[in-house]
Amino acid sequence: MSAMKTNQEFLAELPRLARPEIPYTTLNLGPTHPATHGIFQNVLQMDGERIVHAEQTIGYIHRAFEKIAERRPFYQITPLTDRLNYCSAPINNMGWHLTVEKLLGIKTPKRVDYMRVMVMELARVADHIICNSILGVDTGALTGFTYVYQWREFIYEIYEEICGARLTTNMGRIGGFERDFNDIVFEKTRRFLREFPPVWQEFEDLLLRNRIFMDRTMETGAITAERALNYGMTGPNLRACGLDYDLRVHEPYCSYEDFDFQIPIGTTGDTYDRFVVRNEEIRQSLSIIQQALQRIESMEKVFHAEEEHYYLPPKQEVYRNMEALIYHFKIIMGEIDPPVGEVYHAVEGANGELGFYLVSDGGRTPFRLHFRRPCFIYYQAFPEMVRGQLLSDAIVVMSSLNVIAGELDA
Amino acid sequence: MGSEIKMSNAPEGLAGQGFFATTLDAAVGLARKNSLWPLPFATSCCGIEFMSTMSAHYDLARFGSERLSFTPRQADLLMVMGTIAKKMGPVLRQVYEQMAEPKWVLAVGACASSGGIFDTYSVLQGIDRIIPVDVYVPGCPPRPEQIIEGVMRIQDLVGRESVRRRNSEEYRKLMESYYVK
Amino acid sequence: MEDNKAGHIERVLRNATGLECSVIQDAYGMFCMELPVNQIYATLLALYRDPELGFNFLTDLCGMHDPDKRGKELCVVYHVQSMTRRERLRIKAFASEDQPEFPSITGIYATANWMERETYDFYGIRFLGHPDLRRILNMDEMVDFPMRREFPLEDPLREDKADYQFGR
Numbered sequence: 134m135s136a137m138k139t140n141q142e143f144l145a146e147l148p149r150l151a152r153p154e155i156p157y158t159t160l161n162l163g164p165t166h167p168a169t170h171g172i173f174q175n176v177l178q179m180d181g182e183r184i185v186h187a188e189q190t191i192g193y194i195h196r197a198f199e200k201i202a203e204r205r206p207f208y209q210i211t212p213l214t215d216r217l218n219y220c221s222a223p224i225n226n227m228g229w230h231l232t233v234e235k236l237l238g239i240k241t242p243k244r245v246d247y248m249r250v251m252v253m254e255l256a257r258v259a260d261h262i263i264c265n266s267i268l269g270v271d272t273g274a275l276t277g278f279t280y281v282y283q284w285r286e287f288i289y290e291i292y293e294e295i296c297g298a299r300l301t302t303n304m305g306r307i308g309g310f311e312r313d314f315n316d317i318v319f320e321k322t323r324r325f326l327r328e329f330p331p332v333w334q335e336f337e338d339l340l341l342r343n344r345i346f347m348d349r350t351m352e353t354g355a356i357t358a359e360r361a362l363n364y365g366m367t368g369p370n371l372r373a374c375g376l377d378y379d380l381r382v383h384e385p386y387c388s389y390e391d392f393d394f395q396i397p398i399g400t401t402g403d404t405y406d407r408f409v410v411r412n413e414e415i416r417q418s419l420s421i422i423q424q425a426l427q428r429i430e431s432m433e434k435v436f437h438a439e440e441e442h443y444y445l446p447p448k449q450e451v452y453r454n455m456e457a458l459i460y461h462f463k464i465i466m467g468e469i470d471p472p473v474g475e476v477y478h479a480v481e482g483a484n485g486e487l488g489f490y491l492v493s494d495g496g497r498t499p500f501r502l503h504f505r506r507p508c509f510i511y512y513q514a515f516p517e518m519v520r521g522q523l524l525s526d527a528i529v530v531m532s533s534l535n536v537i538a539g540e541l542d543a
Numbered sequence: 544m545g546s547e548i549k550m551s552n553a554p555e556g557l558a559g560q561g562f563f564a565t566t567l568d569a570a571v572g573l574a575r576k577n578s579l580w581p582l583p584f585a586t587s588c589c590g591i592e593f594m595s596t597m598s599a600h601y602d603l604a605r606f607g608s609e610r611l612s613f614t615p616r617q618a619d620l621l622m623v624m625g626t627i628a629k630k631m632g633p634v635l636r637q638v639y640e641q642m643a644e645p646k647w648v649l650a651v652g653a654c655a656s657s658g659g660i661f662d663t664y665s666v667l668q669g670i671d672r673i674i675p676v677d678v679y680v681p682g683c684p685p686r687p688e689q690i691i692e693g694v695m696r697i698q699d700l701v702g703r704e705s706v707r708r709r710n711s712e713e714y715r716k717l718m719e720s721y722y723v724k
Numbered sequence: 725m726e727d728n729k730a731g732h733i734e735r736v737l738r739n740a741t742g743l744e745c746s747v748i749q750d751a752y753g754m755f756c757m758e759l760p761v762n763q764i765y766a767t768l769l770a771l772y773r774d775p776e777l778g779f780n781f782l783t784d785l786c787g788m789h790d791p792d793k794r795g796k797e798l799c800v801v802y803h804v805q806s807m808t809r810r811e812r813l814r815i816k817a818f819a820s821e822d823q824p825e826f827p828s829i830t831g832i833y834a835t836a837n838w839m840e841r842e843t844y845d846f847y848g849i850r851f852l853g854h855p856d857l858r859r860i861l862n863m864d865e866m867v868d869f870p871m872r873r874e875f876p877l878e879d880p881l882r883e884d885k886a887d888y889q890f891g892r
Binding site: 166192262286300 | 585586587588591592594595597598599600607611613626628629630631634638660661663665666683684686
C-alpha cells in the first residue's frame, strides 16, 4: 500500500502523466455491467489504469414515481415507496406512514412506534448485510456473500410473518400496522438475535484484518467531511467521514429517543471506513431490536392508533359492522380530506436521509410529493471520489457507496 | 453415504446390447436444457430476488444454471428482471442481438412482462415490445420459487426444441417482426 | 422563543444581504420563507456563510407546478438545514411559465448540480449559471417536461389500452 500514491500525490503529478501525445482512453462502464450492481453508466476517461474523469449517465430505470404519486391516494403510495430502495423496503414504508401521520396529526401509541423501530432496524440490518457482503464479492470473496445471505433470507421470513411479502413489503398502514405481530415473529427475531451475531462475526473476521481486503479498500474513494457535506451525503457514507449526523438521534422520530444506542463514525471516509461503519451499525441495530422486542412483548397489545378516520378498519369488521363499512368506503374512495399543508419528514434510511416532501391541497391525492433519495444525491460525488484511482478501485467505491438503482432514478 | 447426484432420464430411444439410439433433437435438447448459461439482466427489485435465487437457500445451480454469463455472447438465456425504461430499451435490444443462437428470453416480474404498476410515460410496457419472450414470470417481485419455475419452463422449451427451429421460415419471420438482425 | 428564532434568521439575513425578508414557522415546526427569484442566490449564500446559523447543508431542492397561480406557475423549493442548530428552513421562489429562470446555486452547494438538472428535466426550469444543464432522468430526445400538470402520466402512444376499456 505504501508504494501506491495517494489521491493527492497522483493529482499533483497529473500534468506530467497526461502527455499530449498519449490520448486518454475512454472506457464505458455500464449500463449493464455486472460490477455496477444496478443500471447506471459511467464513462471513464482513463490515463493508463488511472481514472482521470468519470461522467455518469443515470435514468435507465426512471419510473416516474413522483408523477404517479400525484395520481394516487395516500395509502396507495406505500407500494411505490417499496420500490425506492428495495433492499430495505420497510424503512421506506414506515417513513411514508410517518410523513402522512405528521400531516394528519396522528399520534401513534408507543407500542406501534416500537414495532416500527423493530422492522426498520431489521431492514437496516438486511440492507447492510447486502452492501457489505457485495463489497466482499467485488474484492473477490464470493463465499462470504452466500454465507451471510442466508440470514437475509431469514429476515425475509420474519417479514413474511409480519406482512406476507418478502421484498417489497408494503408493510403497515397509516396509523399503525394491519395486524399484530404473531408469536412466530418474536420467536424468529429472538433466534435471529441469538444466531446471527456469530455468523456476522465470522464474516467480519474474514475481511476486517484481511491483507488483500485492506489493500483494496483503504485509501480508495476517500472524501473529506467538508466535501461530503457539500455533496449532501448522509447516512453511513457521511458518518464514515467522521460526522455523527444520524437522524435517529438528531431529530428523533418514531420514539427513537427511548433507545440506547451509539452512532459509529469513521475517520477517513474511505471504502474501508464505510465497511467498518456499516458493520458496527449492524451491531447497534441488533441492540435496538433487542430493546424493542423486550418492550413490545411487555406492553399491552395495541397495534394501531385509534383513528377511525384514517386507519383502515379490519376486513372482517367491514362485513359485519356498519360504521366500519362506511369508514372503509370513505378511506378507499378518498372521501376523507387531509388538511392543507406542507410537510417535510425524513427518516434515517439505510443509505442516508430519506426525505418525503409532501404538499397537500386537501384533495385525495398529494398535490406534490418529492422523495429526497439519498443515493441520487450522494452518487454525484463519485467522480470526485475516484479521480486519480485505479479502475478496480472505482468498482469497490461504487459498491461501498451502495447505490441502489431504484432509488437513484425514482 | 450414497451418492446424491441425480441423473436426468435418458430420452426415448432404442436400447440394446451396447448401443442406444435416439433422435439428435432429443440428445441435443437434453444437453442444452441442463446446461443453460443465464445472463442476468437485473435492473431493479426482481434482481434482488434473483440474488436470492442464486444464493445458497434456493440454489439455481441445481438446474445446471449456476454459471452466470455476464457477457451476452456466451449466454443462452436472457433473464430480464425488473423495470425496463424506454431509455434502457435500446440497450436491452443490443444485448439480445449480441447473444448467439440458440437463445431464450425469460421475462421475470410484472414490469418486464407488462410494465407492471408503472404505467407511465417513461416505462416500456413489457419487453415483448422490443424482443421476443419465451416465458413470462408474474409477480411483483416473483418469489424465488416462481423464478425457478420459470427457468424450468424454459428448460422444457429447450428440451423439446427441434435443432432446425432456428433455421425455419417461421423463426425468421418472428425475428423480422421484431426487426432483429 | 420560537418567534425569536425566526426573527434571528431574519435579522442575520438583513445584515448580510441588506434585503427584507420574513420568516415564519409553520404548524409542523419548519421555518418557511418566500423570496423573489433575484434574491435567492444572495440569501442562500448568506445562510451558508453565517457561522452562527450554519445552514450549510442543502437537504433538498425540487420544483412544483401549479397552473392555477397566474404568473407564479412554477416554484422551486429549497430545503436547507443547520446541523449545529438542528433547524430546517424551507425557501420557496416562484416564476412564471413564460420565463422559468432561476439562478443556479451549484456555486454554493455541489449537490445542487443533479437536483437542478432533475428539476430542469421535470419542469423545464432553467438554472442560469449551471455548469451542465441537461436532462438527467429522461431521454435526451424528449421535448416535453413530464412533471408539468398538463403532461399525461400514461404513455400517450399506447394503443392496447383504449379509453373505453376504463369507462373514460
